[in-house]
Amino acid sequence: MIIVCQQCQTRFHLDDDATRKSTFVARCSVCGHLFSAYRPVRTQAITFIDLEKVRQAEADDTVMAISNRKGGVAKTTTCLNLGASLALYGKKVLLVDFDAQANLSLCLGKRELPTFYDAQKAVSRPLDEFIVATAYPNVWLLPSGRNMVLLNKNYFGSRDFEFLLKDRLETLEAEFDFILIDTPPSIEFSTLNALTAARRVLIPCQCDYLSTHGVDQVLRLIALIRKKSNPLIESRVLLTMLDRDTSVSQMILSKIKRLYQGQTFETLIEMDGQLKEAQILSMPAIHYSRKSPAAKQYIQLAREILVATDRAAVSAP
Structure with a gap:
C-alpha cells in the first residue's frame, strides 16, 4: 500500500x-x-450468473422492497404480516431478510442458518437450496445472520455490485408469486441491491411528522435508482402506528397524506396491542388474532397490492 x-x-x-x-x-x-x-479498502470482484441479462431485464413485477431510512417504523413487522396475509390468499411468498440485524429471521424462529452471503460464496449452488420453509403455509424465508455485514464490507463499491441480488433472484421468478425484501435503515449495499431488484417499494411511515425525513431520503434514492438501474421502479407510502384516539395523530395523518398525495396506500395500520403481543411471541398478527385491527388491516393491504399488481380477482380469506 x-x-x-x-x-x-x-x-x-x-x-x-x-x-x-x-x-x-x-x-x-x-x-x-x-x-x-x-489501509485501503479492497473490494472483491463479484461472480454473477448472468450480469448482462439482469442489467437489461426489467425488475420482476413480483418483487417488492420494504424500505425506510428511519428505524422503528414497522418495516420488519410489515414484511412479516404482509407476507403472511398474501399467503392467506393462496400466494406463494418468499421473504428475503436482507438486514444484518436478522430481525425477520428471528421473528420466524430461524437462527444460525446459511444466509444470502453464504449463497453468494457458493454461487454454483441454486439459491433455492438456501431457502427454508416457515411454520406458516405458503411462506418461505431466505434468512439473514451476522455474516451479512460482509456483503457491505467485501462488495460495496465493486463493479455492478447493485445487481447482485437481482442476479440471484432471477433464478426464482417462476417459483414464487411474491418476493418481499426486508432492508436495513441505511443506504448501503443491501438497500441499493433491494431497490435495484424490486419493481415496487413499500415505504412504512409512522404517523410522526419526523418520520417523513426518512421517507424523503428513500424517495430521493429511488429517483436516482430509476435513472441508473431500474427505470420502472414504483413506490408507495404505508402509514403505520396510527393512534386514532389522539387529535395529534389525526392532524399528522392529514398532513402526511397531503404531502404524499397520490403516493400512499389506502390501507392504514393502527396502533394495536394485539400486534405488540404477536411481536413478543414472534408471530404474524393474523396467526395470533385474525380479529385484531392490525391483522384485518394487513389482510386489506394484501388485497390492495393484489389489485395494484393486476393479479386475479380474489375474495377475502
Missing part, C-alpha cells in the same frame, strides 16, 4: 502485511512528521 506524508508529501510503499490495523500512526523518515495513515 502507498502512504503519503501530509507534511512533505513524500510517498512511501509499505508491505500490506506491515500492519493489520485499518488506521495507524506513521512517522515520515524524511521530515520526521507524525501522521495518521489508513
Whole structure:
C-alpha cells in the first residue's frame, strides 16, 4: 500500500502485511512528521450468473422492497404480516431478510442458518437450496445472520455490485408469486441491491411528522435508482402506528397524506396491542388474532397490492 506524508508529501510503499490495523500512526523518515495513515479498502470482484441479462431485464413485477431510512417504523413487522396475509390468499411468498440485524429471521424462529452471503460464496449452488420453509403455509424465508455485514464490507463499491441480488433472484421468478425484501435503515449495499431488484417499494411511515425525513431520503434514492438501474421502479407510502384516539395523530395523518398525495396506500395500520403481543411471541398478527385491527388491516393491504399488481380477482380469506 502507498502512504503519503501530509507534511512533505513524500510517498512511501509499505508491505500490506506491515500492519493489520485499518488506521495507524506513521512517522515520515524524511521530515520526521507524525501522521495518521489508513489501509485501503479492497473490494472483491463479484461472480454473477448472468450480469448482462439482469442489467437489461426489467425488475420482476413480483418483487417488492420494504424500505425506510428511519428505524422503528414497522418495516420488519410489515414484511412479516404482509407476507403472511398474501399467503392467506393462496400466494406463494418468499421473504428475503436482507438486514444484518436478522430481525425477520428471528421473528420466524430461524437462527444460525446459511444466509444470502453464504449463497453468494457458493454461487454454483441454486439459491433455492438456501431457502427454508416457515411454520406458516405458503411462506418461505431466505434468512439473514451476522455474516451479512460482509456483503457491505467485501462488495460495496465493486463493479455492478447493485445487481447482485437481482442476479440471484432471477433464478426464482417462476417459483414464487411474491418476493418481499426486508432492508436495513441505511443506504448501503443491501438497500441499493433491494431497490435495484424490486419493481415496487413499500415505504412504512409512522404517523410522526419526523418520520417523513426518512421517507424523503428513500424517495430521493429511488429517483436516482430509476435513472441508473431500474427505470420502472414504483413506490408507495404505508402509514403505520396510527393512534386514532389522539387529535395529534389525526392532524399528522392529514398532513402526511397531503404531502404524499397520490403516493400512499389506502390501507392504514393502527396502533394495536394485539400486534405488540404477536411481536413478543414472534408471530404474524393474523396467526395470533385474525380479529385484531392490525391483522384485518394487513389482510386489506394484501388485497390492495393484489389489485395494484393486476393479479386475479380474489375474495377475502
